[in-house]
Amino acid sequence: MSEIWNTEKLHAHYAQSLRVDDLLYDSKTEHQRLKVFTNGTFGRILTLDDVVQTTEGDNFIYHEMLTHVPLLAHGAAKRVLIIGGGDGGIAREVLKHESVEHVTMVEIDAGVVDFSKEYLPMLSQGAFEDPRLNLVINDGAVFMKENTETFDVIIVDSTDPIGPGEVLFTDTFYGHAARALSEHGIIVTQNGVPFMQGDELTNTMRAFQSLFADATCYLATIPTYAGGPMALGWGSHSSQSRNVNLETIERRFIAAGLNPDYYTPEVHKAAFALPGYVKKLMP
Structure with missing residues (x-):
């Protein structure tokens, strides 16, 4: 029997393929084509329109870095907004912080x-049943435009800026998000692999620099997000949170009782050290 491979053709001159050992789910919804299959290295894999979104094997890197960095940098976040993240991985990590009182997920x-x-219960690990989580089925851009609440941390766990996810990369969306942040609030965003998707980071940073006193990105290397480290956008009305020293981050980390597989306080601080080619993408 011939092998079946899922080939992701997100980039014009580069593609990655993952062997499909067992196709578990394949269905086209109103918005996109969803597939779940197993792979000998990465376990269960979720794709949207053949583009890898998350895997059982390496999701912990992305979810930990998009969550623990802003929450531990803030130090006192009680209200968190997640845009996207339907697999539940971000909610799983946010809700590990007992200090968080309420999570809205759109x-x-x-x-x-x-x-x-x-098909992917190992990603959410019961997060959808947590009483602190309020799940809202809505377009994230519409929700943000109409929102009147304030949040300490906003996490944008979006797909790439094509199809339904495109509106989550606009100046208008970021402007509404900036309005919804508390005084020392932080927004973090998925901004692609800058070696392959430099414009994505440049455009987001241009918007962030006009909206936030502190605008930059930090990096994390996720094997199935191929082409180099991924950029995670960072915006805040104050530079206070990003400049918290290592000792304070370590103290908060210990107090939170976390036991992550990728995130450490040292990785937290080092992630903001950007290589030259990424710096050059910053407007």
């Missing part, structure tokens, strides 16, 4: 949540 596609519960 996902455009109810189908992603439903089949993630069934």
Whole structure:
């Protein structure tokens, strides 16, 4: 029997392929085509329109870095907003912080949540049942425009800026998000692999620099997000949170009782050290 491979053609001159050992789910929703399959190295893999979104094997890197960095930098976040994240991985990590009192999660596609519960329960680990979580099925851009609440941390766990995720990379969306942040609030965003998607980072940073007193990005290397380290955008109305020293981060980390597989206080601080080619993408 011939092998079946899932080939991701997100980039014009570069593609990656993952062997499909067992296709578990394949269905086209109103918004996108969802697939879940198993792979000998990465376990269960979720793709949207053949683009890898998350895997059982390496999701911990992305989810820990997009969550623990802003939460431990802030130090007193009680209200968190997640845009996207229908697989539940971000919610899983946020809710590990007992100091967080309320989480609003806005996902455009109810189908992603439903089949993630069934086919990828190891990602959410019961997060959808946590009483602190309020799941809202809505377009993230529409929600942000109409929102009147204030949040300490906003995490934008979006797909790439194509299709339904495109509006989550606009100046208008970021402007509404900036308005929704508390005084020392932080927004973090998925900004692609800068070696392959430099414009994505440049455009976001241009918007952030006009909206926030502190605007930059930090890096994390996730194997299935191929082409180099991923950039995670960072915006805040104050530079206070990003400049918290290592000793304070370590103290907060210990107090939170976390036991992550990638994140450490040292990695937290080092992630903001940017290589030259990434610095050159900053406007």
